[in-house]
Amino acid sequence: MSNNAHEILRSSYDLTLSKELIAAYEEAKRNFYLGGHRLSAVEGGRFCEAAYRLLESLTKGSFTPIGDSLNTEKVTKDLAALKAADYSKSIRVYIPRALRVVYDIRNSRDAAHLADGIDPNVQDATLVVSVIDWVMAEFIRMSGIETPDNIQALINGLVTRKIPVIQEFGSFPKVLRADLKASEMALILLYHCGARGARSSELTEWVPKQMRNNLRRTLRTLESKALVHQVNQTTIITYAGQKAVEEKGLLDP
Template identity: 60%
Template sequence: MSESTRAVLGSSYPPQLVDELVASYQEAKTNFYRGGHRLSAVEGGRFCEAAFRILEQITTGSHTPIGESLNTQNVISVAGAQPKEKHPKSVRIYIPRALRVVYDIRNSRNAAHLSDEIDANLQDATLVTSVLDWVVAELVRLSNGVTPEEAQKIIEDLVTRQVPGVQDFGDFQKILRPDMRVGDRVLVLLYRRGVQGARYPELLQWMPNSMRSNLRRTLRTLDAKALVHVADENVQITYAGQRTVESRGLLEPL
């Protein structure tokens, strides 16, 4: 999560709760992309503890201190009883119900699997991380002191996939796998950029010098395999490309 997102949240909600929310969000996302699906759901529960307290703050002006027992059902009931002219439906209904689903998965889902042979951790973690993205985006949208344009940019950034094997140095994306081939590098970088994709000059800049001369040919090959989509100078990863990155374990650094 970017510092701008943290700053927007911190301007509207208690800083301690924002710190807890951001820390658990980042851990949940990192665990998910590293394959730690059960841990991702656990962090989702921790995220909910912070988000429920933020809801308390929004609807009542105060919140249960961190470390004290939290009555989540009471938070949901109080939020639902708020007058519609005072709080939007997102605060009264959508966010509380979304958090309830994630919270219940953390607390009881492992005991409720249909069969010992069916591992639901991946599907649970996929749901959890998607809900976390949505809740953070809603909290940003509801924040004070941010223009609609700024909020939209932050929300778009939230759906950018976090990739442990790529480190961000301002405008430069560095692959932390020196052994990685040019085609795999392209896929990982585009996976990291999400729906935004990347311009050809950006990809060229992020490649080692020895790989730059073959980049155009590599892009044509990946496009022919439907792993990327090339439109003029813009390149985006496809669903098939995303699955390739995940299934081959390309997200991790050495």
């Protein structure tokens, strides 16, 4: 998650709960993309516990202390009983119901058992990360401390796949593999950037020095294969480019 998203959550909501929410979210996503699907679902449950408490804090000014048993059924009923004039439907209904799905997967499906010999962990983890993406985006959207355009950009970035092969140092995304061709390096960076794409100047800064001189030619070749789309000075990965990154196994460090 970007540093801006961190700052928005910490500035808008209880600091302790924001830290818990962010930590569980990032660990769930990291486990998912590294193939730790059971652990991703477990962290999804931890995310839910922080999110339920955050909703308590928003509506009551207090929350169930961390470490104490959380009565999620009561929290959900209390939220549903709030006046529509006072709180959005997202707070009263949508977020609690979404959290319930993830929480039940962690608790009822046990995130470890086989069902009729078929391992449900992949499908469960896929649902979990999609839901927590949506919930996190809702919290950012509801913060109201940024311009609509900035909020939209943060949300778009949030629900774009983040990949373990990239480690961010501030605003610099470092690719953690030295065995890649220039085209693969560019695709990974563009995959990371998602729908916003990357400017030519950014890509030039991010790729290794030995790849910079021929970067424009590399991008033109990728565009000729419909793997990227270039508009003005910005390059955006296409669906075909995303599929190529995934099928080549370029996501893991």
